[in-house]
Amino acid sequence: MHKLWASTYKEFLLVTRDLGGLAVLFLMPLLLVIVITTIQDNSFKSIKETKLPILLVDMDKGKVSEDILKSLADSKLFQVDMAASDEEAKQQVLKGDYQLAIVIPENLSSDLQIKINENVDGILSKFSDNEESIPEVKSKMMPKEVKLYFDPATQQSFKSSVRNNIDKMISKIETETIYTAFQEQLTDDPSEDIFETEKFITFTEIVPSKYKEALIPNSTQHNIPAWTLFAIFFIILPLAINMVKEKNRYFCALKNKSCLIRYSSWWKDYCIPSGFFSAIRTYVSGWNFSLSTNWFT
Amino acid sequence: MIQINELSKKYKGADDFSVRDLNLTIENGEIFGLLGPNGAGKTTLISMLSSLLKPTSGHFTIDGLNYKDNKNQLKQLIGIVPQEYALYPSLTAYENLMYFGSMYGLKGQSLKDDVNTHLEAMGLAKFAHKKIDAFSGGMKRRINLISSILHNPKVLFLDEPTVGVDVQSKNVIMAHLKELNIAGTTIIYTSHHLNEAEKFCTRVGIIDHGTLICLGKPQELIAQEENAENLEGVFLAKTGKALRDHA
Numbered sequence: 076m077h078k079l080w081a082s083t084y085k086e087f088l089l090v091t092r093d094l095g096g097l098a099v100l101f102l103m104p105l106l107l108v109i110v111i112t113t114i115q116d117n118s119f120k121s122i123k124e125t126k127l128p129i130l131l132v133d134m135d136k137g138k139v140s141e142d143i144l145k146s147l148a149d150s151k152l153f154q155v156d157m158a159a160s161d162e163e164a165k166q167q168v169l170k171g172d173y174q175l176a177i178v179i180p181e182n183l184s185s186d187l188q189i190k191i192n193e194n195v196d197g198i199l200s201k202f203s204d205n206e207e208s209i210p211e212v213k214s215k216m217m218p219k220e221v222k223l224y225f226d227p228a229t230q231q232s233f234k235s236s237v238r239n240n241i242d243k244m245i246s247k248i249e250t251e252t253i254y255t256a257f258q259e260q261l262t263d264d265p266s267e268d269i270f271e272t273e274k275f276i277t278f279t280e281i282v283p284s285k286y287k288e289a290l291i292p293n294s295t296q297h298n299i300p301a302w303t304l305f306a307i308f309f310i311i312l313p314l315a316i317n318m319v320k321e322k323n324r325y326f327c328a329l330k331n332k333s334c335l336i337r338y339s340s341w342w343k344d345y346c347i348p349s350g351f352f353s354a355i356r357t358y359v360s361g362w363n364f365s366l367s368t369n370w371f372t
Numbered sequence: 373m374i375q376i377n378e379l380s381k382k383y384k385g386a387d388d389f390s391v392r393d394l395n396l397t398i399e400n401g402e403i404f405g406l407l408g409p410n411g412a413g414k415t416t417l418i419s420m421l422s423s424l425l426k427p428t429s430g431h432f433t434i435d436g437l438n439y440k441d442n443k444n445q446l447k448q449l450i451g452i453v454p455q456e457y458a459l460y461p462s463l464t465a466y467e468n469l470m471y472f473g474s475m476y477g478l479k480g481q482s483l484k485d486d487v488n489t490h491l492e493a494m495g496l497a498k499f500a501h502k503k504i505d506a507f508s509g510g511m512k513r514r515i516n517l518i519s520s521i522l523h524n525p526k527v528l529f530l531d532e533p534t535v536g537v538d539v540q541s542k543n544v545i546m547a548h549l550k551e552l553n554i555a556g557t558t559i560i561y562t563s564h565h566l567n568e569a570e571k572f573c574t575r576v577g578i579i580d581h582g583t584l585i586c587l588g589k590p591q592e593l594i595a596q597e598e599n600a601e602n603l604e605g606v607f608l609a610k611t612g613k614a615l616r617d618h619a
Binding site: 077 | 467471475477479
């Protein structure tokens with residue numbers, strides 16, 4: 076214990092007298108935190124504060140595209156810009172101007188309506204005794220394809236999320252169209268509510284918080300694992316430098332193999348105090364920066 | 373007593389042995405000078421005896437303690453004064469010595485007293501609280517020596533302890549070493565200062581190409597060698613005048 080204390084005290088003296096080194100050791104973690112959090116802050120802002128710009132190519136000009144546009148606008152996550160053609164949208168995404176482009180095909184609304192009407196007519200005719208009411212010819216329509224162009228750098232999770240949301244929007248529109256088709260077939264009064272079209276199951280997102288507003292960690296706080304790794308690097312670096320220095324000065328050999336070893340374990344009495352002080356230097360500077368300032372909030 | 377039997381050392385990748393089948397006995401209380409040209413194997417031999425290097429073959433004992441079986445006990449007995457300054461430049465002389473004393477297991481008032489006594493004896497008391505950085509070569513050498521003798525070793529290895537120091541510092545160092553020897557410390561000393569070795573050592577051994585080529589009291593060796601007026605003459609006669617440059 077006495078030797079550990081002596082080594083620690085010696086390390087303390089060395090650290091406090093090496094003002095240049097001390098300054099570098101404090102500044103480097105600060106620089107690290109600034110760089111990492113600045114990088115991370117951009118993606119944070121893109122998620123939290125800014126709307127993601129997306130392109131929409133509306134070749135349908137119908138109810139479906141209108142509903143998709145409205146849903147996208149209502150989500151408050153996207154800033155929707157319009158493009159004239161499929162090719163233009165593709166080029167804009169390739170250039171990196173937009174992360175996503177949605178191309179709604181021609182006649183999607185009208186073809187969907189025709190398809191649903193035919194299905195509804197077919198279903199209702201099964202319930203009817205009148206054989207004349209059974210439609211004899213069904214229109215032959217190719218399945219419609221909504222194209223999604225993604226920036227190659229877009230994360231897979233984001234792609235999946237967008238795909239699911241578009242799919243959900245179209246399903247909703249399809250369902251509503253089916254209800255409407257049935258309504259038209261079953262009653263002449265459009266104001267009469269036969270079907271309840273409101274969602275029966277809804278989701279409410281609740282972020283647990285002690286305060287009125289949800290506490291969302293800023294990018295500095297979010298990056299604690301990242302700069303902790305770097306902090307370890309900053310612990311190892313001075314330690315390694317010290318070891319090399321000591322070795323060059325004959326110390327390593329002396330401490331490791333000479334008479335000192337009986338009383339002193341080199342690892343315990345030298346490395347631990349050195350590492351301990353390096354760790355303190357790194358963590359103090361990092362935490363001070365992270366917690367006492369709110370640069371990015 | 374230091375008993376060395378057939379001790380050899382060959383470094384990895386080296387073509388030849390640095391120390392080859394060396395046999396030597398050093399009695400307690402001796403001041404033994406280990407002399408030789410550059411690359412002769414002096415530092416290798418001292419490094420093996422002070423347990424810094426593992427011998428390739430052979431063995432040695434210090435006070436009957438074997439390197440293999442009593443490594444830790446053996447290390448208590450010895451002190452090493454390396455050629456390089458093994459000091460922390462940003463610490464004061466006192467702080468350096470207190471730290472090294474603590475590493476030897478010394479503590480409390482007795483450590484402080486020992487440090488102050490040695491500083492006084494080496495004429496460094498008034499510089500005790502000055503940083504090593506500001507010290508001259510001679511002052512650093514003296515602190516380097518004190519840091520290795522704080523635990524009163526029975527055997528002290530000195531690797532060129534007076535290199536690069538002024539005459540005054542050298543006199544103080546040699547006087548202090550004499551005092552230690554009188555108090556019972558066996559000293560094994562390497563140096564290129566042959567005049568110093570001639571006066572200081574009770575016995576010298578000249579080593580070349582890893583082999584002990586000459587052993588005896590300085591005056592006896594001088595008397596035995598024809599045309600040799602001093603130890604330097606003996607040295608040149610035994611090792612030749614060819615340069616020993618190697619890289």
